[in-house]
Amino acid sequence: MSTEAVARDLDVMREAVGDRQLTYVGFSYGTLLGATYANIFPHRSRALVLDGNVDPQLRLTNGAQYDRERARGFEIALDAMLKRCDSVGAERCAFAGDARKKFDNIRESLRKGSTTLPGGTQVTLTGLVGRTASNLYSPTTFKALTAWLQSIHAAQNPSAASAVQSVVDVPVLNNLGGRADVRVLPETPYTSDDSYYAVNCIDKPFSRSNRNWAQTADRWERESRTFGRYQAASDLLTCPTWPARNPDRWIGPWNRHTKNPIVVVGNYYDPATQYLFSERMAKQLGNARLISVDAFGHCILGDSAGADAAVTRYLVDLTAPANGQVFQPNAQPF
Template sequence: MAVAASALVTGTAVVAGTSVAQASPVSWGPCDRAALEEVPITERHLFSCAKYPVPVDHADPSGGTVDIAMMRRAATEQTGRIGSLFLNPGGPGGAGFDMPVGAVDRFDPAVLKRFDIIGFDSRGIDRSTRMRCFSNAEQAEEVLGRMSSVPVTGEQISSTMDAYGDYGDACAKNAGELQRHMSTADVARDLDLMRAGVGDEQLNFVGFSYGTLLGATYVATFPERSRAIVLDGNVDPALRTADGVQYDRERAGGFELALDGFLQRCAAEASKCAFGEGDVRAKFDEIREVLRRGPITMPDGSKITLDQFTDGVSSALYDPEQFRQLASDLQALHLQLHPKAGLIPDLLRVLHLPSGKHRFDGGDAEGSYVDDSYFAVNCTDKPIPKAPERVPTIAAQWEAESPTFGRTQAFSDLAGCSQWPPTSPDVHRDPWENRAANPVLLFGNFYDPATRYEFSRRMEKELGNARLVSVDAFGHCILGDSSCADSRAADYLINLRVPQPGELCQPDEQPF
């Protein structure tokens, strides 16, 4: 079936949409056994999988294709089936292929009855045609192993920036044409072909985190093909695609707000929070400042570095279920700095892990590989100057504003994208106004570290035809962790009913 003509505004030029691409039907088949290991045997008949070809370059479909890996969980009541519900986990770089497996824990049962749930790995990711900057894990480790999450010394800064330069060079040399077509606009066109390929006239979609940018881009590009769009943990699409530097600066501030909220809640729940006695803010800051000068050696001989500490704290802030253990780890570090007779610090559980700056994924016969799609997408979408010499100064400025997360934020996208190879200018930067018939439904947590609540408020304003449900919760994204939010999402997806303005939900469980 032919896909109708469309155009995408890029700020400086209008680029052809999917007018010349053809949406062939998806050919569903059995999933491999490993993909369904966590699915009860009695439900495995609901699942099917596919590889779906899409053009590398939507403006020139003759230039070859890449495969998109898809998984479907069939609606359990086919007579009342509304259509398909596509899911994206965010990242960018998150693998969404097996999201239908966990859909039972994320959505109201009524949604699973009425929709086929479809997960997919976006172009360049995991089971789909991968974008690779290195031919093997050893080459990747030689480059990425020289990076620090929070470089402080001159040697650490030089090593990190040099490694980012080598990373960009490797991608320019090895990643091929796909590296130049990894924008969110490209993924939105892929999504539109998949929508047509499963036989749906309009898209139903739930996007988490970065997936909210994908959803907003789809609605802006294909408003007439958008039925129900749910965005959970929202980015600020206008700022992200207009000024990547300021966006990441504000993102660092979001992590600081979440950390402040955690420490305040810990102090208020001192009887349940291991780190709650005394001035928790001063204790936390002392640990961080000691680590800036060098590692802390624990009683078992293990060492914790500033990289591990910062990555571990930020990771724990994503998930309130880790708050108790995070508090225990912080108290163990503080006790190691201030020993007390008869007390031995507990073993670290959250903060002892290797730095998680780069994700390694395993899988095929070639061994582990690096997820290069994160930078490929962000360095295309987010305008960041090609000025690596400015990064250390900016990092120091951000650290003064955001003492725990400013420096690590600067030495991520800002450092990497300043040395990334050229990409396609085909990026949707405006307009963002939702011209679809139905409003977009948004969810935003007050203490979301990665996508601060203010971003959700801006998303609502920029889309215009949208409704934000606020959630008085910690953690990144909320669906599956709040019966209130889940019921609002279900009513919207099934009946297209939008919650009242200013609606506030609570999580099902509170930290501590």
């Protein structure tokens, strides 16, 4: 289940279909798989595109710090979303009007106890953080998310109730039911995450004990007030008890030179793999070009005509885009 093992399987698949070299597009975790392949098999790498990038060196050498920085990425995306909400106004974003302060007040109030919405639904701190994290993956859900936040604000502040619009319910799903990283095809309906811990606990090194977990979670929560504890309650809590003691895993080098540059694509406000990770990926690879999109959400290909055209030219004709280009998404939230 290690990424190195899967990269070697990928090379067997390349050979089985008769390709002399690999042409590959990887999203999210798939960027680690692509980077690993490029460094094990640089001479077999034809055209590789990595969208929504991890920081491979950090992820494979310090799992706790990697996840700590992931929490910061969610905070960056949330703050940008709240600022954008205020900038477009209440007609387009129901939560506009000092949205940052309102969100923080909601969160701190929920630390003390749940809030009851007019329909009787109970909102808890866990629900707030989980739904917000889930919806930051997909900017098309921002209008519904902010309407829901406004309904909580109104319930906690009855004088604001008259401003509440009808709330479209957005279900809380793990990573949007598996669809946030890549669109699931009809013939592959399986969307569960059973493999998540197998892959991550083999790849990412953690302490072999979680006896200090509570103190670490408290520290992360002070740094990343909304998402610090949420992020700590995943790999950091689970992986110390994972039974594989000596896993095979690729820990570098990451800078082996490929004939054609690898194209690295990063969103400015990607919550799950913050933009800094894409910058680091491009620097760590031996031959890479970084293109950026001024967009929200996790991964972008398919939703930015400019980036799509640049990547298509590269995949088909091996014409790599100029380093440092910045594109826009097809649609902005709100």
